[in-house]
Each structure stands twice: as C-alpha cells, then as structure tokens.
Amino acid sequence: MQWDTKHIAPLMGRAAKASVFVASILIIVKAFAWFLTGSVSLLGSLVDSILDLAASLVNFFAVKTSLEPPDEDHRFGHGKAEPIAGLLQSSIIMGSAVFLTLESIERLLKPVPIENSMIGVWVSVFAIVITFVLVLYQRHVVRETGSVTIEADQLHYTGDLLMNVAVIGALIISNMGGFGWVDGVFGIIIAIYIAFAAVEIFKSSIDMLMDKEFSKEDREEIFNLVLGNEDVKGMHDLKTRRSGILSFIQMHIELDPDLNLMDAHSIADEVEATVGEAFPNAEILIHTDPLGLEGHFHGADEL
Numbered sequence: 537m538q539w540d541t542k543h544i545a546p547l548m549g550r551a552a553k554a555s556v557f558v559a560s561i562l563i564i565v566k567a568f569a570w571f572l573t574g575s576v577s578l579l580g581s582l583v584d585s586i587l588d589l590a591a592s593l594v595n596f597f598a599v600k601t602s603l604e605p606p607d608e609d610h611r612f613g614h615g616k617a618e619p620i621a622g623l624l625q626s627s628i629i630m631g632s633a634v635f636l637t638l639e640s641i642e643r644l645l646k647p648v649p650i651e652n653s654m655i656g657v658w659v660s661v662f663a664i665v666i667t668f669v670l671v672l673y674q675r676h677v678v679r680e681t682g683s684v685t686i687e688a689d690q691l692h693y694t695g696d697l698l699m700n701v702a703v704i705g706a707l708i709i710s711n712m713g714g715f716g717w718v719d720g721v722f723g724i725i726i727a728i729y730i731a732f733a734a735v736e737i738f739k740s741s742i743d744m745l746m747d748k749e750f751s752k753e754d755r756e757e758i759f760n761l762v763l764g765n766e767d768v769k770g771m772h773d774l775k776t777r778r779s780g781i782l783s784f785i786q787m788h789i790e791l792d793p794d795l796n797l798m799d800a801h802s803i804a805d806e807v808e809a810t811v812g813e814a815f816p817n818a819e820i821l822i823h824t825d826p827l828g829l830e831g832h833f834h835g836a837d838e839l
Contacts (some may be wrong), residue, residue, distance in 0.1 A: 537585060542640065542807070543606045544603070544680070544681045544683075544781060544817070545603045545652055547677045547680055547681055548599045548603065548677060548681055548683050548685075548686060548781075549599065549600070549603075549675065549802065550677075551674055551677040551683075551686050551689075552592065552595050552596040552599045552600075552685075552686070552689075553596065554670055554673060554674075555588070555592035555595065555596075555670065555674070555693075556589065556592040556593060556596055556798055557587040558588075558666055558667065558670045558693075559586075559589035559592050560589060561583055561666065562585040562588070562663050562666065562667075563582065563585045563589060563645040564583040565659050565662060565663070566578060566581055566585055566606075566659060566663070567582055568659075569656045569659035570656075571654060571731075571766040572655050572656075573656045573707070574592075574642040575656055575703075575707060578656045578659075578660075578703055578707070579636070579639060579703075579723070580639075580640070580703070580722075580723045580726035580727065581606075581660070581663070581700060581703045581726065581728075583589075583632050583635070583636055584632070584696060584730060585663075585696075586632075587628060587629050587632050587730070588692070588693070588696070590625075590628055591623070591625045591628070591629070591689070592689065593646040594621045594624055594625055595621060595625075595686075595689055597617075597621070598617045598618050598620070598621035598685055599618070599683070599686075601614050601617035601683055602614050602615045602616075602617045602618050602685070602780035602781065603780075603781075603802070604743075608818050611641060612779060612782075612784070612819075613779060613780070613781030613782050614780070615778070615780025615782045616744070616745065616779055616780065617686045617780065618683075618744070619740070619741035619742070619743075619745045619780075620745070621685070621741075622685070622688065622737050622738070622740065622741030623738065623741045623742075623745075624735040624742075625640075625734075625737055626735070626737040626738035626741065627738070629730055629731075629733060629734035629811045630704050630730075630731060630735075632730060633727045633728070633730040633731040633734065634727075636723060636724075636726065636727040636730065637723075637724060637727040639723065640720045640723030640724040640727060641720065641724070642720075644717055644720035644721070644724075649835050654706075656707045657704050657707050657708065660700045660701075660704045660707070661700075661704070663696075663700045663818050664697055664700045664701070667693050667696050667697055667700070668697060670693055670695065671690055671693050671694050674686055674687075674689060674690035674693065675690055676721060678690055683780070683781050685780070688737055688740065692733055692737075692801075701721065702722050702725060702726060703726075705722065712814075740797065743777065744778055747777040748778075749775075749777065750776040750777075750778070750779070750783075754776070754815075755774060757814060758774060758776070758785065758787075758811055758814075758815075759771060759774065761807075761810050761811050761814060762787065762789060762807055762810075762811065764810070765803065765806060765807055765810065767791060767803045768789050768790070768791065768803065768807060769790045769791060769792065770782070770789070770790035770827060771787055771788065771789050771790065772787075772788050772790070773786075773787060773788045774787045775784075775787070781813055781817055782817050782818070782819070783817065783818035783819070784818065784819050784821075785811060785815065785818050785819070785820045785821070786820070786821040786822070787821075787822055787823070787826075788822075788823045788825050789803075789804065789807060789822055789823075789824055789827065790824075790825050790826070790827045790828075790829075791803060791824055791825070792826075792827060793826035793827055795827060800824045801824075803824070804822045804824055807822060808820045808822055
C-alpha cells in the first residue's frame with residue numbers, strides 16, 4: 537500500500553522547525569539572564585533549553601528521515617529513525633541531569649547570593665508564554681498526525697512549563713534573604729525532572745525498536761472491528777507494531793470453507809478497509825483460513 541503523508545509531512549516538519557526556533561530563542565535570553573544573576577536554578581533551565589535544542593534538531597532530522605517513502609533497502613519504511621533518535625536524546629538528557637546535580641550540590645554547600653533576580657523572573661515568564669504557545673501547536677499536530685516524536689517533544693515542553701514556574705519560585709525565595717540554599721534545592725529538583733524525562737524517552741524508544749504490541753484497548757478494537765463483519769467467523773494470530781507514524785497489523789481471519797477464492801478476497805478487502813479507517817497509515821496484512829482448522833483459537837484469548 538502507499539502511505540498518505542502529504543498532509544502529515546508538512547505539519548510534522550513545521551512542528552519540528554517551531555521547536556528548534558523556540559529552543560534557540562530561549563537559550564539566548566536564559567544565557568543572558570544567568571550571566572546577570574548566577575542562579576543555578578536558571579542555569580538548570582538554560583541547560584534544559586540547550587538540551588531542548590539538541591533534541592529538537594535530532595527530532596527534525598528524525599522526522600525528515602521517518603517520512604521518506606519505502607525503498608529497496610527499507611521496504612517497511614524509515615519509521616525506526618524516530619526511536620533511534622529518542623535513544624540519543626535520552627543519553628544526552630541523562631548526562632545533563634548528572635551535571636546539573638553536581639552543580640546544585642556545590643551551590644548547597646556554598647550558597648551564593650543571587651543578583652538581579654527579577655531579570656531571571658521576567659525571563660522565566662517570557663519562557664512560559666512562548667513555550668505555552670509551542671505546546672498548543674504541538675498538541676494540534678499530534679492530534680492530526682499521531683507522531684510519537686512530536687508527542688514526546690510536546691510532553692517534554694509541557695514539563696518545561698512547570699520547571700519555569702519552579703525557577704521563578706527559587707529566584708523569588710532566594711531574593712528574600714537568608715535562603716541562598718533554596719537555589720540549589722530547586723536545581724536538584726529540576727535535575728530529577730530531567731532524569732525522569734530521559735527515562736521515559738528511553739523506554740518509549742525501546743518499545744518501538746522492540747516492536748511492542750499495540751495497547752490491549754487498540755487490539756480489542758481491531759478484534760471487534762474484524763468480527764463486526766458478519767462473514768468473518770473467527771480470527772487469530774493478530775500481530776501489531778509501530779514504526780514512527782506508521783503501523784503494521786497482520787492477522788488470520790476464518791471464513792466459510794465453501795467460499796470461492798474471489799469471495800474470500802472481497803471479504804478480506806472489506807475487513808482491511810474497516811480496520812484501515814480506524815488506524816490510518818497502517819499496512820494491514822490479512823491471511824484467510826477456512827473455518828474449522830485445528831489449533832486455532834477463536835475469541836479474545838490472544839489479546
């Protein structure tokens with residue numbers, strides 16, 4: 537089958553470019569604010585934005601590669617570029633979490649007064665506004681495309697919104713006097729958040745690379761759609777996996793053994809169209825079996 541990416545590709549491309557643009561702007565303003573304040577919490581936010589830029593660049597090239605059509609050497613497409621990029625992202629992010637933790641511990645042991653804290657506050661407010669706009673756009677793209685890469689990026693930037701709120705809190709509290717250690721505490725909290733984000737990206741990337749099955753809910757939906765066809769008497773050997781924005785579904789359906797080949801083919805086409813409508817951009821492979829063959833399970837036992 538030919539996958540329809542004419543609508544998906546531009547949306548994913550624009551989302552990836554928007555992510556790179558936002559991360560670049562935030563790096564500039566946060567670097568300036570950190571230079572003036574010396575806040576380790578703001579440093580953590582700056583480091584996270586640098587990682588955002590690195591991740592966004594990786595995402596941009598991963599999206600571009602994953603949308604390339606199948607060729608002679610990659611007959612299943614290039615969707616695995618997305619989880620490969622995810623593994624690279626998780627490694628970079630985890631390294632930065634370790635760096636930020638060490639910096640924060642040093643600040644806890646040797647508290648330093650924060651200067652020009654209001655500059656850091658206004659920079660964080662600016663970061664919240666521009667990140668919120670990006671997250672809204674990414675959510676729209678995820679609804680339209682189902683891209684796991686853009687969805688992961690959107691979740692990460694959603695977390696950034698909370699992190700910028702934490703930075704504002706650290707700057708305000710530290711500015712009250714006698715709470716210089718708070719900056720280090722917030723820095724460690726941000727580092728923990730970054731580490732958890734890295735773990736989640738790693739797990740989702742591994743799941744896709746290892747061809748993890750669809751969720752139980754999705755498999756049950758496929759099962760119900762298939763058996764919703766009155767000519768289908770049974771179903772077994774349902775196998776599913778995802779590769780980027782593409783999905784692969786294969787199954788055996790059981791039909792009346794007295795059907796001729798043409799009728800069996802027509803029923804298989806009907807089932808493929810029904811499942812394909814619920815799972816766009818999926819390659820669906822259906823094998824037809826005569827009802828009554830030994831060794832086949834009927835029902836949802838395999839789900």
